[in-house]
Amino acid sequence: MSAPSRRSQRERVEESSRRLAEAAIELIAEKGYSNTTAQEIGIRAGYSRAMVRERFGSKAALLEAVLSDYEGRIEVPQDPRTSGLQRALAPILALRDFAAEDPRLLRAVLSLNFEAVHDHDLLRERIQGWLTRLQNGVRCAIADGKVDGSISNLSDAEEVASELLATGIGYAYAWILDPSHYDFEGALTRWHDRLVTRLTGPA
Known part of the structure; x- marks a missing residue:
């Protein structure tokens, strides 16, 4: 029987960074950003x-590293080679893929987003700012889609962008409440497909 291979330095760094990120999110969700210390995060992570x-x-x-990674994975892509429809709906698929690849971390970050509602510090401002940018990105993508013909001219960019953000938050909250019984990935896939049908309807 061969001995297990030793992890590389890069793998150990990635593992420690991940555990620290999870510990930080859990503690901030429990106690708030201001009441969480760096020392507590290290201990919670096992270091x-x-x-x-x-x-x-x-x-x-x-925290900046954690949120930047999360936000970057869900952002509206800026690739001009894709249609406005693809860019507008890309965050839904990105959220679904994130849930499939790393459900524990995603649930922790989403929980942190919801807990930030009760805070009045920089964390709340940061999350509010990102949600605004995400909604603006979707709105611009929808407007582009109406120009490139991938989205029906009957679609109102402001209304759809606002609805998309609110619906996504609703699905995420349902998953946070009951992750073992809620098919988050399936719900996002079905929602994406319904939006494709709706946004590509008769002009």
């Missing part, structure tokens, strides 16, 4: 009290 500073420099830098 030393100084691990957050060694790996990221500060609690703020760790």
Whole structure:
């Protein structure tokens, strides 16, 4: 029987970064950003009290890395080679793929987003700002889709973008409440397909 292969330095760094990210999200969801310390994050992740500073420099830098990764995966793509319809609906598919690839981390980040409603610090402002950018991106993509012919001229860009954001938040909340019984990936796929039919209807 062969001995298990040793993990590379890169794999160990990725693992520690992931565990720190999960610990940070869990603690902030429980206690709020201001009441969570870098030392607590390191201990919750199973490392030393100084691990957050060694790996990221500060609690703020760790949270920035986590949120930037999450937001970057869900953003509206800017690729001009794709249609407005594809760009407008891309966040739905990105969210679905994220749920398939890393459901634990996604649920933690989504929980943090919902908990931020009760905060009045920079975390809440950060999340509000990102949701606004996401909605604006969808609206612009829909407007582009009406120009390139991939979206019906009857579709109102502002209305659809606002509805898409609100519906996505609703699906995410349902999944957070009961992840073992709610088919999040299936719900997102069916929602995406319904929107394709709706947005490509008669002009």
